[in-house]
Amino acid sequence: xxxxxxxxxxxxxxxxxxxxxxxIGEPVYEKVVKQLSKEYNCYLPDCYEHPEYLNxxxxxxxxxxxxxxxxxIKKELDDQLMEKPIxxxxxxxxx
Amino acid sequence: MxxxxxxxxxxxxGKEVVKMVTDFTYIPVAGILVVLSxxxxxxxxxxxxxxxxxxxxxxxxxxxxxxxxxWVINELxxxxxxxxxxxxxxxxxxxxxxxxxxxxxxxxxKKSISKKMIISTSxxxxxxxxxxxxxxxHNNSSENKFTIMLGAxxxxxxxxxxxxxxxxxxxxxxxxxxxxxxxxxxGILFEVIADTGFQYFTLDNSYYTGHPxxxxxxxxxxxxxxxxxxxxxxxxxxxxxxxxxxxxxxxLEN
Numbered sequence: 582x583x584x585x586x587x588x589x590x591x592x593x594x595x596x597x598x599x600x601x602x603x604x605i606g607e608p609v610y611e612k613v614v615k616q617l618s619k620e621y622n623c624y625l626p627d628c629y630e631h632p633e634y635l636n637x638x639x640x641x642x643x644x645x646x647x648x649x650x651x652x653x654i655k656k657e658l659d660d661q662l663m664e665k666p667i668x669x670x671x672x673x674x675x676x
Numbered sequence: 677m678x679x680x681x682x683x684x685x686x687x688x689x690g691k692e693v694v695k696m697v698t699d700f701t702y703i704p705v706a707g708i709l710v711v712l713s714x715x716x717x718x719x720x721x722x723x724x725x726x727x728x729x730x731x732x733x734x735x736x737x738x739x740x741x742x743x744x745x746x747w748v749i750n751e752l753x754x755x756x757x758x759x760x761x762x763x764x765x766x767x768x769x770x771x772x773x774x775x776x777x778x779x780x781x782x783x784x785x786k787k788s789i790s791k792k793m794i795i796s797t798s799x800x801x802x803x804x805x806x807x808x809x810x811x812x813x814h815n816n817s818s819e820n821k822f823t824i825m826l827g828a829x830x831x832x833x834x835x836x837x838x839x840x841x842x843x844x845x846x847x848x849x850x851x852x853x854x855x856x857x858x859x860x861x862x863g864i865l866f867e868v869i870a871d872t873g874f875q876y877f878t879l880d881n882s883y884y885t886g887h888p889x890x891x892x893x894x895x896x897x898x899x900x901x902x903x904x905x906x907x908x909x910x911x912x913x914x915x916x917x918x919x920x921x922x923x924x925x926x927x928l929e930n
Contacts, residue, residue, distance in 0.1 A: 605784045606726035608719055608911035642910075644851025649785040 694886030778840030
C-alpha cells in the first residue's frame, strides 16, 4: 500500500516537472532530460529520490531564475503540498 | 572584426566603393539572422512560451532583412537617399517584435522579476536616451522635422528594448542561456550608439552608407546571430533518451 503511494507520488512529481518544462518549450524539457541522463545517469522520475540533480540541472541552464521554475512545479503540485515527501522534494529543488 | 576592417579598408577607395561594400555586407548578415531564426523557430515548433518567443524573433529578422533589402535597392538601383524611406517602416516594425520576444521569453520567469529590477533598468534606459534627446532638441540642422523625428525614434525604441534585455541578463546570471542575453544586450547597446551616431551625423549632413558607425549596426546583427547560434547548440535535438524506468510504460506493460 505504502509502496503504491510512493510510486504514485513519484509519477505525480515527474508529471508536474514535465508539464512545467513543456509549458516553457518542448526543447527545454528535452534538454533537462538529456542533461539529467548525461550528468547523473538519472531519468525524470528518479528526481523524486534525487531532487538535488534536478536542482543542479535547472541552475546550470537557467542560472538564478531557476526558482521561477521551482515555483511553477510547486503550483502544479498544489493539491499534494501538504504531504511531507512532496514538501521535502520542493524544499530540495529550491535550495 | 573582419567586417569592420573590410569597411574601414573600403573607405580608402572612396565613398562609392565603401557604399557598395557596406550595402552588400548588410544583405548576407541580415540573411544569416533570418536563417538562424528559422532554425531555432523550427526547433521549438511554437511549443510553450519560448516557442512563441522564437516566432516573434523570426518576425524581427524578416522585417529587418526586408528593410536592408529596400535600403540597398533604393541606394544602388534607384540612386535615391534611403533615409527616410519605406525601409524605415520595416526597421521600426522589428522593435515591437523584439520587445514582445523578450516579454514572451521572460514570461515563465516573471516571478523572479522584481519591481526594483524594472525601475533600475528603466533608469539606465532613460540615461542612455539623454544624448539623443539633447541632440534632437538642440539642433540647427536643415533637415525637415519628419526626418529629425524619425531619426530620434530609433534610439527611443532601442532604449525600450534595452529594459527586458538587461532584466534577462540579471535573471539568467550564471545560466547557459545567459550567453544569448549577454549578446542581445551588447547588440542592442551597439544599436543605441549606432542610432544615436546616425542621428548626429544625419543632422550634421555627414552620414553616408559605409560610415564607421555602420560597423556597429553590422556587429549588432552578428552578435544577435551568435546568440541564436549558441541557443541552437544548447537546445539542439539529440537522439531520444529512452527511460527504462518509465513508470507509465511499465504500468501499461504489466
